[in-house]
Amino acid sequence: MPKRDVYTHGHQPAVVDQHARRTAERCAAFVRGIISPDFQILDVGCGPASITVGLGKWVPEGTVTGIDIGGDIVEVARSAVEASGLSNVTVEHASVYELPYKDDSFDIVYAHQVMQHLTDPVSALKEMARVARVGGYVAVRDADYYTMSCSPESEMIDEWRRIYCLVARRNGAEPDAGRHLLGWCHQAGLQDVHISASAWSYWTEEDRENWGFSWAERCLTTSFAEQALEYGYATRAELEEIAKGWRAWAKNPSGYFHFINGEALAHVE
Numbered sequence: 001m002p003k004r005d006v007y008t009h010g011h012q013p014a015v016v017d018q019h020a021r022r023t024a025e026r027c028a029a030f031v032r033g034i035i036s037p038d039f040q041i042l043d044v045g046c047g048p049a050s051i052t053v054g055l056g057k058w059v060p061e062g063t064v065t066g067i068d069i070g071g072d073i074v075e076v077a078r079s080a081v082e083a084s085g086l087s088n089v090t091v092e093h094a095s096v097y098e099l100p101y102k103d104d105s106f107d108i109v110y111a112h113q114v115m116q117h118l119t120d121p122v123s124a125l126k127e128m129a130r131v132a133r134v135g136g137y138v139a140v141r142d143a144d145y146y147t148m149s150c151s152p153e154s155e156m157i158d159e160w161r162r163i164y165c166l167v168a169r170r171n172g173a174e175p176d177a178g179r180h181l182l183g184w185c186h187q188a189g190l191q192d193v194h195i196s197a198s199a200w201s202y203w204t205e206e207d208r209e210n211w212g213f214s215w216a217e218r219c220l221t222t223s224f225a226e227q228a229l230e231y232g233y234a235t236r237a238e239l240e241e242i243a244k245g246w247r248a249w250a251k252n253p254s255g256y257f258h259f260i261n262g263e264a265l266a267h268v269e
């Protein structure tokens with residue numbers, strides 16, 4: 001296994017529970033139209049595999065392989081696959097920089113919210129293209145943290161975003177990845193690329209409370225919090241104030257939050 005990048009979020013429960021709410025319908029809509037029921041799909045950085053399982057339902061005659069570099073999260077992902085009852089989905093421990101597959105193995109090599117955590121997304125995209133078959137696709141979707149904003153405006157949530165971006169960049173990663181996907185694909189030698197963008201918004205009581213309370217927790221109990229303290233970007237007291245800001249926003253029935261995700265669908269030639 002090659003040297004790991006630092007994963008800014010960590011795999012603590014507050015992170016994993018939040019990610020496990022994601023669905024293929026919401027997160028892979030930009031590839032839905034090109035998927036045939038017999039496709040072989042690789043889901044890179046699959047995390048808790050809620051999207052992976054959804055992809056598995058879209059390819060009843062095909063397969064989905066999820067991979068992740070985190071050992072613990074691979075076990076969580078395998079449990080989710082087992083609970084789904086799907087027999088065409090498997091999860092393996094691997095790094096995107098060194099995929100344990102032959103050239104031309106998959107119809108789609110997909111990664112959701114992964115490029116933003118890598119120190120070398122271009123090498124990752126090259127490796128993803130290597131294992132995609134000629135005529136297949138590399139598909140990536142990532143947030144652009146710069147676009148994250150809320151109503152009512154919150155000084156503490158702005159401060160959270162500022163500190164998060166400092167920590168991610170100190171880790172050598174790019175939190176505004178969504179806007180860079182086209183350039184990174186070109187640098188990786190992928191020239192036939194279609195770009196789209198789609199927004200996430202949190203405003204229903206359930207979504208707002210989940211997003212706000214989970215970020216409050218993540219500011220206190222996860223790798224992001226540890227790194228913010230270790231790198232000297234925040235004190236414990238400041239993180240507690242930010243967590244309070246998140247909770248206040250989450251409890252406001254008019255609370256609204258949104259951001260843009262960039263989406264790149266690259267045809268492998």
Ligand SMILES: C[S@@+](CC[C@H](N)C(=O)[O-])C[C@H]1O[C@@H](n2cnc3c(N)ncnc32)[C@H](O)[C@@H]1O
Nearest residue numbers: 019022045046047068069070095096112113114
């Ligand atoms: C933000 S999570 C996204 C999880 C999932 N794709 C989703 O959207 O719910 C990013 C995942 O990428 C994984 N990851 C980070 N670096 C990786 C690498 N070099 N190779 C494979 N996975 C990696 C992390 O362990 C983490 O589970």
